[in-house]
Amino acid sequence: MIWETIYSHAMEWVKEAGKNIRQSFDKTLDIQTKSNQNDLVTNIDKETEQFIIRKIKEHYPNHKIMGEEGFGDELVSLEGIVWIIDPIDGTMNFVHQQRNFAISIGVYENGVGMIGIVYDVVHDEMYHAFKGRGAYLNDKKMPKLETASISEAIIALNATWVMPNHRIDHHLMIPLVRDARGTRSYGTAALEMVYVAAGRVDAYISLRLSPWDFAGGAVIVEELGGIVTNLRGEKLNYLNKDSLLVAKPGLHKTIIEEYLKNGEW
Structure with a gap:
């Protein structure tokens, strides 16, 4: 079956x-630097993306590719089979810490996520999912996500929400942070999403992410019953930047309705 072969190839290439x-x-x-002094890119980001794209083009020349570093195609739709690649999600962590970064790949067919892979390179942890067949951490199948309450939730969030010049309703986050059991920030959207999938955190909130930041993680989280939307509770657009809320079932609704519904996101 073509999708089983794509799945196998994707994991093999990510491992390499x-x-x-x-x-x-x-x-x-x-x-x-790219858009600003904190938006970093290295030769390894570029080489990694080029390596994966070469493999895709060699085996699947008709597939389309969206890559963070610009070596893919110019896309105006998600028609057909599209690979969405972040060669190193968390480049700042890669540069400064040599940890807390990941390779992220989502493979979509006509806008539907079919395969998701997020590989924590340093810890050799590969989170992966094939739509309808479960999600795995390396070879171990992950259980479906259970509901959680705010009072017992650990929420991962991008700390930039506290910056007023971003013109967001950052004050709406204060009650959420106060009511949660705790907060964390790891600096890599892909890993924070799969931490929700693995139950290491209960929700993840961020702003203005690109499709390659969340495409791979979204497939994995949704395969386990988690909810992935923007901060308005709307389905994500995989061609544009968007805000992001990833949470366990039940908790997602609570965060939207009790904390975020009046915000301008």
């Missing part, structure tokens, strides 16, 4: 890319 990244740790990085 991760090995190449680990071998770069003792080498000097070529670090550049």
Whole structure:
């Protein structure tokens, strides 16, 4: 079956890319900036994306590709089979810490997520899902997500929500943070999403992410019954930037209706 082959290839290529990244740790990085001084890209980001794209083009020349570093196609729709790639999600962590980053890939067919892979390179943890067949952490099948209450929830969030110049209703987050059991920030959307899938955190909130940040993680979370939307509770647009709320069932509705529904996101 074609999808089983794609699934196998994707995991094989991600594993190989991760090995190449680990071998770069003792080498000097070529670090550049993109939109601002904190938006980093390295030669390893670019090489990793180019490596994965070469593999895709070699085996699936008719598939389309959206990549963070711009080596893919210019897309105006998600028609057909589309690979959405983030070669290193958490580049700042990669540069400064050599940990807390991941390779993320989502493979979509006509806008529907079919395969999701998020690979924590340093810890050799591969989170992966094939639509309708469950989600796994390496070879271990992950259980369906259970409901959670705010008072017992650990919420991962992007700390930039506290910055007033972002013109968001950051004050609406204060009651949520106060009522939750605790908050965390890891600096990588892909890992924070799969931490929800694995039950390590109960929800994740961020702003203005790109499709490659959430495409892979969304497939994994949704396969386990988690909810993935923007902060208005709407379905994500995988061609544009959007806000993001990922949460266990029940908790997602509570966060939207009791904390975020009056915000301008």
